[in-house]
Amino acid sequence: MASITLGGTPVTTIGELPSITSSAPNFKLTKTDLSETTLDDFSGHKVVMNIFPSVDTGTCAKSVRQFNEEAAELDGTKVLCISRDLPFAQQRFCGAEGIENVVMLSDFKTGDFGKAYGLEFATGGFSGLHSRCIVVLDGNGKVLHTEQVQETADEPNYKAALEALMDA
Template identity: 65%
Template sequence: MATVTLKGNTIETSGNLPKIGSKAPDFKLTATDLSTRTLNDFKGHQLVLNIFPSIDTGTCAQSVRQFNKEASELKNTKVLCISKDLPFAHSRFCGAEGLNNVVSLSDYKNGSFGKTYGVDFITGPLESLLSRSVVVIDEHGIITHTEQVSETVNEPDYSAALKALK
């Protein structure tokens, strides 16, 4: 279990992010077309997992915009934006914003991604949503960078995530 804060108040997650150097755990997430996507679907690509509570909050929306901007300049890299929002919310947001350099995925069906990656909140007002985190996975499926943002209202360290891709 990890602890972070939300506006200074402590909240807990179900576990800890996977260790750097370990093989990335597989996942099943729902895409905006309602298909199921797994880690294997992105085999051979570097991945940035941009994990957040809800696309309908300012900080979460900004992280999707920022990674969309950065992803347009990255080779062999996919940015997966993951939350428990319904796929329709992801589609609406990215469509309205004109964002097409990220892959929106939802953990709404059974929450297995949040449990596997240790990022679902188990206490506090965001209970059952996902903790703001970033996981970078290399093209061989090995985790090269992780960050669980200590204050949930803050943005992730984009430069550290991007540096792990080089």
């Protein structure tokens, strides 16, 4: 389990992020149109997973905006923004913000993604939601880079995630 903070208060996750060079666990998540998608649907593309508690918080919204901007310049790469928000909230946010370069995905049905990736909050006020993480995959689904953001209110290291893509 990872020990992180939420507003300065110590909290834990249910596990650890997948290790570098391991195969990323497959998943089934819901798109904003309510269709389902799996990791296999992104085969052949490098993948940046921007994972966060809720798009309705400032830092989470900022990370989606930042990756939307960066994704516009990334050939052969898909940026997946993943939370437990309802697809309706994700779609509303993207429409209001003009977000078009990322894929919004929801783990609202089962929470299995957060469990499989070990990033679900186990304790604290956000228990059951996703902690703030970045997972970068190569085109074969191998893990190139991970980041478990130490303080949930802080932004991820965008530069490190994008550099991992360049090294692949």
